[in-house]
Amino acid sequence: MSAPVPGPVRVPGRPLRVVIAPDSFKGSVSATEAAAALASGWSATRPDDVVVTIPIADGGEGTLDSFAAAVPGTRRHELDVTGPDGRPVTGAAWLELPDGSALVELAQASGLPLMSAPDPLNAHTFGLGELVGAALDTGVRSVLVALGGSASTDGGTGLLAALGARFLNAAGRPLALGGGALADLAAVDLHGLRPGPPEGIRCLVDVTAPLLGPRGAATVFGPQKGAGPAEIDRLEAGLARLAALMPGLGAAGQGSSRSGTSGAADVGSGSVGSGSVGSGSAGPVLAEQPGTGAAGGTAYGLAAALGATLVPGARSIAEHTGLPAALAEADLVITGEGRFDRTSLGGKVVGGVVTMAQAAGVPVLLVAGQVDGPVPAAVSDALALVDLAGDRAHAIARPGHWLTLAGARLAERPGAPRISSVPG
Incomplete structure (x- = not known):
């Protein structure tokens, strides 16, 4: 995985402010449901962090x-x-x-x-x-x-x-x-x-x-x-x-x-x-x-x-729903969608969130149902639900469960969330 976007220095013991801004996982869960599941998993692992959910859409469903x-x-x-x-x-x-x-x-x-x-x-x-x-x-x-x-x-x-x-x-x-x-x-x-x-x-x-x-x-x-x-x-x-x-x-x-x-x-x-x-x-x-x-x-x-x-x-929906203001105060942002591929950065939610996070100097974590193609350097860490579940059928059958687990896994990874651990 490529180096993360420079972001806030993680001070040991200091709660993080985490913004969770996914798209819907089409045919599976809405953006609101995805955000709630990811937040649940993260908070179970790091209960002192401040988690803000901002479900985003790209003009499609949700x-x-x-x-x-x-x-x-x-x-x-x-x-x-x-x-x-x-x-x-x-x-x-x-x-x-x-x-x-x-x-x-x-x-x-x-x-x-x-x-x-x-x-x-x-x-x-x-x-x-x-x-x-x-x-x-x-x-x-x-x-x-x-x-x-x-x-x-x-x-x-x-x-x-x-x-x-x-x-x-x-x-x-x-x-x-x-x-x-x-x-x-x-x-x-x-x-x-x-x-x-x-x-x-x-x-x-x-x-x-x-x-x-x-x-x-x-x-x-x-x-x-x-x-x-x-x-x-x-x-x-x-x-x-x-x-x-x-x-x-x-x-x-x-x-x-x-x-x-x-x-x-x-x-x-x-x-x-x-x-x-x-x-x-x-x-x-x-x-x-x-x-x-x-x-x-x-x-x-x-x-x-x-x-x-x-x-x-x-981007328009993100601005209407307050994402820029939330990113200004965030230590990191989690975004995601059902399938991440080469089209994801071309006007869709993930691409919009990544661009806005880069501008704010906030590291980005990605969760997708499946990842088909290289993850851009702007993304610090990524998880695919099909990898957690073992195959696509199991991932689709229980999306909420695997999204919750993904949130927990990202929170518990060594050095998570790949932000410098040098004391400030």
Whole structure:
């Protein structure tokens, strides 16, 4: 293991202040549950230490819970929406924040776990649009849309359709929902699209993928949603059609009138709203921007049609939930996720926590379900639950137990937590 990031000197006998800030272990435990288990294990071994839990999300599942736990005065609203496979989703939630903004989480309405079975060509984001519409109905001043864990690759067209947009084939008929139908897209009509909120829409994105190409939404994330090679090709073709016909029209996201928005006849003539990624650029340029491929291209759809801005989900959520202030007083931080690999440092929770900890001079300890790839030099110590449990099946069967054990093991390691033991 590489040398730790220089941090506070550990004075023998002095309690440590430990911040525990994990992501969810997807399909296993939430970020809140993971933080509690790690804290339990650490405190059982070192009961005098001060342990602060700050569960973090990256814009995927658990984002609402992270905000609700950390931001006083939030109000939870629930409604029934259309799921990604057309079945109803009961009690999908969004949060009204004290500053007059709304937080909408894609995973609540259009997440992959809501599917009865993967359906990469037909899954859609219509339900997410219903959530956004419900928030707009209350008069919120801005909307945060947490993008992550999506079931679809529809470029956000389902969401936009729920808000009044129309996506038409060569005969002028509305396309079926889902990314597969976009290969037949001939025109986009945004005349009926309702305006965004006065202070705009911000997308919390957890990836840096562009919309198109070998690193894009269909190629990289399509297989996770059940797409094979032929389906990936069709989804890529559909997203390319969307980028050509809806290249960036979204002044509405900046609170302006709809008069500058193009309709079906001249839909390709608009420009990207002043606040969006790729501001002032044409569709192919916007489609190449990092993050526009998030959530199957939903980030692109919101940026192009409503002028949404794209911001790193993990860092934005960490700032809202008070992680920077906690790190300023911390001796070390523990973070983690279900699987640590080469993508973990690219906009996800672990990468965000590591970057912020480095800036604060705080050592980082990592716990993951499994570790696939080299651990960066900024991480002082790492544990994989599969190593503790013996195999993946046992780790998944009792995640809380193994997370508690991981917390204890990190606390009891000789010289733990790999901070200098020179007296101060």
